[in-house]
Amino acid sequence: MNLTRHNLAFLTSLSVLLEERNVTRAAVKLHLTQSALSAQLSRLRDLFDDPLLIPSQSGKGMVLTARAEHLRLPLRQALQALEVVVGDVPTFDPAKSERTFVIACNDNAAAIITPRLLPLLHAASPVGIRVSIRAIEPIHLPALLERGEIDIALGSLSIVGGMSHELLLEEDCKMAQRIDHPRGIEPPTLDEYLNLEHVVVSGAVNSLYGFIDKILAKKGYARRVGISVPYYSIVPLLLQSSDLVCVLPSRFLSRYEHSLTALPLPLEVQNFRLYSVWHPRLDKDLAHTWLRRQLRLSALS
CATH class of the missing domain: 3.40.190.10 (Periplasmic binding protein-like II)
Structure with a gap:
């Protein structure tokens, strides 16, 4: 049998019919009209190629055929199991989780x-x-x-x-340089910034082009990028031992306040955003x- 959604609903009706052995009482339980349930029973008979329920000789209720008797208990158990599956609401307790x-x-x-x-x-x-x-x-x-x-x-x-x-968070970016950088501690002008040698953090292979370069290119400017690295953690080591500079998020720079100087940039740069x-x-x-x-x-x- 092709268990489409429609047929599954019919099987629920069949289970109630097999238990009640009475179309009227079963219709009440299923919140259906008697005529609607009778139509479903007719369809079920076609599906199983069996009468399933036949009128009792006493005139009271109906009698199950052998096929219906064979179906009754397994069908009830299967529908109960399905109810458990559908009604099983997942939970999560971090105290008990080993994920x-x-x-x-x-x-x-x-x-x-x-x-x-x-x-x-x-x-x-x-x-x-x-x-x-x-x-x-x-x-x-x-x-x-x-x-x-x-x-x-x-x-x-x-x-x-x-x-x-x-x-998750948003913060500004600043230019970082070593504390004793020969250019001093004044914020750089745009001309000075362009003439400095820069570090770019990029995961791309052989990339010496970062988001700052895109901003500068739109304004018709370019800077000199001396080195590209794949990890932020490498940058402080490079800056501390050279005259290189780098644009970095403020929160990252706060971890190196004793070895690096953070300065405002001479151009508008979009805040660093972490998603x-x-x-x-x-x-x-x-x-x-x-x-x-x-x-x-x-x-x-």
Whole structure:
């Protein structure tokens, strides 16, 4: 039998009919008219190629055929099992969970979020929940999220695509240089900024072009990029041992206030924005909703 939605509804009616053995009483239980249920019984007889219920010789109620008798108990049990499946509402208790959440992000996002995230997770689940941080792969990210290999990604708006997302934090960017830089500690003019040698953080291969270069190009300017690196954590080491400068988010720079100087930029630059990104299939997943809440709290603290 092709168990379409329509036929499943008929099977529910059949189960009640087999228990009541009376169309009138069964119709009342099913909240159907007697004529509607009679029409369903006629359809069920066609489906099973069997009368299923026949009038009793006493004139009271109906009698089950052998096929109907064979169906009665298994059908009732199957429908009860189906009710359990449909009515099973998922729950999530972080204190009892042993789930490992996989978060993809670059080292800057990891440094911002994880020091605040881990205490929150530990407070909610001292031994159960764990976190695995992995490098973000923008090209493969949609497929990794869809397959569930990554629970959530942290990054700029460029990684969002058609995925569900949420803005976690927004902050300004500044030019960073070593504390004893020979140019001094005055904010640079645009001409001076263009003549300095710059570091670009880029995950792209052989890329010496960053978001600042796009802004400058629109204004007809260009700067000299001396080196491109894939990780934010490398930048302070480069700046501390050279006259290079780099544009970095303020919160990142706050971790190096004893070795780097942060200065205002001589041009308008969009604030640094960090998003959490996940597959829409997890929009209402309780565990994932809980994780997103912890990430929001981590970004605020």
